[in-house]
Amino acid sequence: MTKLVTGVIQPHRLDDVKSALEAAGVRGMTVSEASGYGRQRGHTEVYRGAEYTVDLVPKVRIEILVADEDAVTVTQVLIKAAQTGKIGDGKVWVVPVEDVARVRTGEHGPEAL
Amino acid sequence: MKFALDSGNTAWMLTASALVLLMTPGLAFFYGGMVRGKSVLNMMMMSFSAMGVVGLVWVLWGYSGAFGPDVGGGVLGNPGKFFGLNGMTDAQSLMAAAGVPALVGVAFQATFAIITVALISGAIADRTKFSTWLIFTGIWVTLVYMPVAHWVWSGVGLLGPTGITKSLSTPIDFAGGTVVHINAGIAGLALALVIGRRKGFARDPMRPHNLPFVMLGAALLWFGWFGFNAGSEFAADGVAGRAWLNTMVATCVAMLTWLLTEKLRDGKATSLGAASGVVAGLVAITPAAAAVDTFGAIALGAAAGVLCALAIGLKYKYGYDDSLDVVGVHVVGGLTGTLLIGLFATNKNSAFLPTGAHAGLFYGGGFTQLGTQTIAALVVLVYSFVMTLLIGAILKATIGFRVGEEDEVSGIDLATHGETAYEALGARMTTAEVKA
Numbered sequence: 123m124t125k126l127v128t129g130v131i132q133p134h135r136l137d138d139v140k141s142a143l144e145a146a147g148v149r150g151m152t153v154s155e156a157s158g159y160g161r162q163r164g165h166t167e168v169y170r171g172a173e174y175t176v177d178l179v180p181k182v183r184i185e186i187l188v189a190d191e192d193a194v195t196v197t198q199v200l201i202k203a204a205q206t207g208k209i210g211d212g213k214v215w216v217v218p219v220e221d222v223a224r225v226r227t228g229e230h231g232p233e234a235l
Numbered sequence: 236m237k238f239a240l241d242s243g244n245t246a247w248m249l250t251a252s253a254l255v256l257l258m259t260p261g262l263a264f265f266y267g268g269m270v271r272g273k274s275v276l277n278m279m280m281m282s283f284s285a286m287g288v289v290g291l292v293w294v295l296w297g298y299s300g301a302f303g304p305d306v307g308g309g310v311l312g313n314p315g316k317f318f319g320l321n322g323m324t325d326a327q328s329l330m331a332a333a334g335v336p337a338l339v340g341v342a343f344q345a346t347f348a349i350i351t352v353a354l355i356s357g358a359i360a361d362r363t364k365f366s367t368w369l370i371f372t373g374i375w376v377t378l379v380y381m382p383v384a385h386w387v388w389s390g391v392g393l394l395g396p397t398g399i400t401k402s403l404s405t406p407i408d409f410a411g412g413t414v415v416h417i418n419a420g421i422a423g424l425a426l427a428l429v430i431g432r433r434k435g436f437a438r439d440p441m442r443p444h445n446l447p448f449v450m451l452g453a454a455l456l457w458f459g460w461f462g463f464n465a466g467s468e469f470a471a472d473g474v475a476g477r478a479w480l481n482t483m484v485a486t487c488v489a490m491l492t493w494l495l496t497e498k499l500r501d502g503k504a505t506s507l508g509a510a511s512g513v514v515a516g517l518v519a520i521t522p523a524a525a526a527v528d529t530f531g532a533i534a535l536g537a538a539a540g541v542l543c544a545l546a547i548g549l550k551y552k553y554g555y556d557d558s559l560d561v562v563g564v565h566v567v568g569g570l571t572g573t574l575l576i577g578l579f580a581t582n583k584n585s586a587f588l589p590t591g592a593h594a595g596l597f598y599g600g601g602f603t604q605l606g607t608q609t610i611a612a613l614v615v616l617v618y619s620f621v622m623t624l625l626i627g628a629i630l631k632a633t634i635g636f637r638v639g640e641e642d643e644v645s646g647i648d649l650a651t652h653g654e655t656a657y658e659a660l661g662a663r664m665t666t667a668e669v670k671a
Contacts, residue, residue, distance in 0.1 A: 167442065168497075168501040168502070168503065168505065169442050169443055169505070169507055170507060170508070170511065170547045170560060171497075171500070171501065171544075171547055171548045172441075172442075172551070173501075174440045174442050
């Protein structure tokens with residue numbers, strides 16, 4: 123079976139996370155720009171003395187499909203590489219995936235990873 | 236008087252005129268970047284359309300009304316005398332003494348009238364009915380700019396050497412502190428009051444949508460302003476050099492003091508603050524460009540950066556929606572320059588005092604010039620404010636001065652011009668149909 127590991131991380135950690143995952147044998151991932159907030163909340167901007175609170179801050183979402191037995195390792199690698207110890211580092215979660223297919227060949231299941 | 240062409244001065248004035256004209260598209264960027272993305276086109280169109288209307292009015296009756304022969308009492312020029320600029324001789328040139336032909340003087344002054352009207356638009360961003368704005372620009376330049384320019388710059392007007400301050404001294408307004416900045420700024424306040432606040436003012440976020448546009452606009456304004464101030468000497472000489480240098484250094488200092496004020500008050504020095512400080516410094520040095528020495532220019536710039544940065548908060552305190560701080564920058568900056576002339580005016584070190592003007596308090600001239608400057612500023616403040624309120628109220632009551640609430644909320648660009656500036660705002664087309 124397959125699992126989907128999703129991490130929402132600080133954008134400036136992306137390069138390190140990507141290298142660490144590649145070193146751990148991950149061969150593909152999907153990265154997208156996201157915005158949101160957790161306990162970090164937003165930040166304030168001041169324009170000519172008028173203060174605006176910006177709720178949503180930029181984040182990067184990284185998605186990796188892995189075989190069941192690799193899910194724990196990949197999650198640990200991702201956390202280690204993304205961690206700065208400050209509020210706003212993000213979240214990682216793992217969900218089961220019912221089926222995966224490779225579009226080019228039509229293969230299903232673990233062969234498609 | 237016999238006219239003797241001076242090709243050097245004429246070449247400079249042709250160049251300076253083009254420099255000043257560039258300020259208005261520059262202003263379009265300065266203002267356009269500060270509004271929300273849904274109204275940037277309309278904001279820029281208000282500046283561009285002011286060029287259209289005022290440029291036309293100026294060659295028909297505007298120049299004649301400001302600089303034509305006085306109709307009596309220094310109140311106005313005769314708008315019919317040089318209608319369409321026909322019948323003017325070079326001996327009648329505004330710049331005849333410098334050997335610059337009549338039409339070059341018309342051109343230079345046209346660019347001043349255009350930017351003055353365009354400046355007003357910053358106070359009424361995002362909500363103004365475009366057709367009414369076009370009509371307003373034609374009326375305002377005729378009933379407000381034309382007489383005020385006559386008073387200050389025709390040589391025979393109410394605020395000239397033979398005007399109401401004759402028993403004190405001659406007012407100093409080298410390049411337009413009263414005529415351009417106080418005039419446009421207070422007119423902006425009047426229109427902002429007539430038209431009312433933007434929906435969501437002081438509640439919804441209205442942050443500038445494109446700060447690089449604002450900085451580009453400030454850069455173009457600064458570049459063009461060398462024509463504005465150094466060109467106001469009407470000649471390529473040492474006084475023009477003094478005006479050029481003061482225009483540089485006062486602006487440099489105003490940018491720094493605005494940034495310092497922000498850093499102390501808000502915690503960060505911002506790019507919007509730098510661009511705003513540049514404009515504040517340019518505004519303040521305008522009336523004084525040739526009338527102060529280097530230290531005077533530094534003092535004016537320093538004061539303008541701090542005072543304007545503090546003044547932009549007033550609209551929230553008093554609840555008027557001067558959207559892009561035309562009052563905070565142009566009234567306050569214009570007053571700073573106009574009044575500080577009373578302290579710093581001098582004719583030493585290539586600076587220049589018009590006949591009948593006194594040196595400032597700090598330069599041994601006593602309080603006289605400060606009094607004269609105060610009177611000139613007050614006259615323009617009151618006249619422009621009252622006239623603009625009247626013109627605005629009449630237009631509002633007859634043809635309306637504001638777009639509908641729905642159009643304002645969804646964006647005036649699409650509602651008024653049928654365009655959007657950016658794809659994300661709806662310009663993406665699903666089916667393309669090209670009408671040939």
